[in-house]
Amino acid sequence: NFAILNGNIIERSEAKVDVEDRGYQFGDGVYEVIRVYNGKMFTVNEHLNRFEKSLNSIGITLPCTKEHLTGLLEELIAKNNLKLGTIYMQITRGVAPRNHAFPAENITPSLVAYTKEVDRPLESLKAGVRTIVTEDIRWLRCDIKSLNLLGNLLAKQKATVEGCFEAIQHRSEEVTEGSSSNIFVVKNGVVSTHQSDNLILKGITKDVILQVCTNNNIVVEERAFTLEELANADEVFLSSTTAEVIPIIEVDRKPVADGLPGSITRKLQELFEQEIE
Ligand code: PDD
Numbered sequence: 001n002f003a004i005l006n007g008n009i010i011e012r013s014e015a016k017v018d019v020e021d022r023g024y025q026f027g028d029g030v031y032e033v034i035r036v037y038n039g040k041m042f043t044v045n046e047h048l049n050r051f052e053k054s055l056n057s058i059g060i061t062l063p064c065t066k067e068h069l070t071g072l073l074e075e076l077i078a079k080n081n082l083k084l085g086t087i088y089m090q091i092t093r094g095v096a097p098r099n100h101a102f103p104a105e106n107i108t109p110s111l112v113a114y115t116k117e118v119d120r121p122l123e124s125l126k127a128g129v130r131t132i133v134t135e136d137i138r139w140l141r142c143d144i145k146s147l148n149l150l151g152n153l154l155a156k157q158k159a160t161v162e163g164c165f166e167a168i169q170h171r172s173e174e175v176t177e178g179s180s181s182n183i184f185v186v187k188n189g190v191v192s193t194h195q196s197d198n199l200i201l202k203g204i205t206k207d208v209i210l211q212v213c214t215n216n217n218i219v220v221e222e223r224a225f226t227l228e229e230l231a232n233a234d235e236v237f238l239s240s241t242t243a244e245v246i247p248i249i250e251v252d253r254k255p256v257a258d259g260l261p262g263s264i265t266r267k268l269q270e271l272f273e274q275e276i277e
Contacts, residue, residue: 002079004072004089004113007064009079012114021110023092026100027148029110030054031090034073035241036115037276039083042241044070046204051089054145059102060093063109073113082115086242089113090147121243125269128247128261129165129238133227134158136169136176136199143198155179166238168251171199174224178238182206183248185225186235186264195222205239205272212271218264235262244276245269 003012022028032051035042048066055062062069073087094107138151155167156179166178176194177183182203184193191213196202213220230236236248236256245268247261256262 001114002076004076004111006108006111007072009072009076015112015114017110017112018095020098021092021095023090023110023147025098027146028058029060029090029092029147030058030145031088031147032145033241034087034089035276036077036082036085036087039077041070041073041077041087042276043204043208044073046207050145050202050204051091055091057141057144058093058146060091060109063091063111076113076115080115082117084119085115085117087113087115092147118242121246124165124246125244126261128249130163130250131166131168131178131236131238131248131252132159132162132164133230133252134167134169136171138169141198142176142200143196143202145201152179164250165246166248168230168248170227173226173228175227175230176200176224177203178240181238181240181243181246183230184209184237184239185229185233186237186262187229187233189219189264191218191220191264191268192225192229193220193222194224199224203239203241205241205244208272208275209239209245209268212268212275216267216271218267233257235265237262237265237268245272 001012002009003015005015032047034047052062090112092110094109096103096107134155159167168183169176177200194200234257238246247265249256249259
């Protein structure tokens with residue numbers, strides 16, 4: 001099994017990080033998770049564009065061109081003979097003596113990427129999942145796909161100990177997003193999801209769903225919906241690179257509508273599947 005370390009493909013067991021890597025010490029870096037279906041990356045350009053945006057917003061320059069990086073990732077997929085799975089990729093500011101301030105002289109960013117075999121979540125896609133609601137305690141730049149995930153981790157862990165798949169976060173009355181997913185509600189045929197601003201990650205899967213809705217005359221709007229709207233929704237679902245479109249059948253131990261995946265959610269699952277084929 002191989003990994004990418006700073007532009008080279010090497011044995012994964014040889015890929016080592018310095019104790020003063022700023023990602024390791026400060027979470028001073030950003031990441032992406034890319035889906036691989038049939039040995040090919042899904043929406044790779046969108047992921048690399050978001051990666052570059054995240055990097056630029058913390059003052060790191062992508063150390064190579066996106067074309068070069070795409071080629072390298074393709075090579076990694078081939079070498080690991082990955083058919084169905086994910087690529088995890090991160091860049092940190094690099095290695096320097098520990099100091100909160102950025103290093104004065106230019107240091108080389110550390111790039112790491114590796115692959116994992118991951119099945120599609122067929123059972124959850126079919127039956128739906130249970131969720132809890134929790135306060136969004138994260139910072140105000142959730143649009144950056146930062147390595148700092150403690151807020152997300154604490155939310156996810158709360159859901160996990162309650163036997164739930166995801167934690168739906170809110171800031172006062174407004175729902176923002178899941179701990180590692182975007183959240184959608186459907187009411188009277190209208191699909192709503194939080195606008196892509198600084199309070200959420202602009203999900204690539206979310207954007208595919210918005211496009212699919214538009215192309216198929218499903219009314220969709222990007223706006224912050226409330227906890228009350230969540231509780232009274234006809235349908236609720238979540239999206240992410242690994243989850244795709246998963247129905248939410250329970251929120252805080254109360255069933256969503258009749259407690260079964262809704263018809264628009266089913267339709268969107270069908271349409272999403274056509275995108276990945
Ligand atoms: N998580 N919101 C948050 C906070 C996320 O971490 C993610 C993805 C999403 C969905 O984005 P996308 O559709 O681009 O995957 C929304 C990834 C999968 C992860 O951290 O593993």
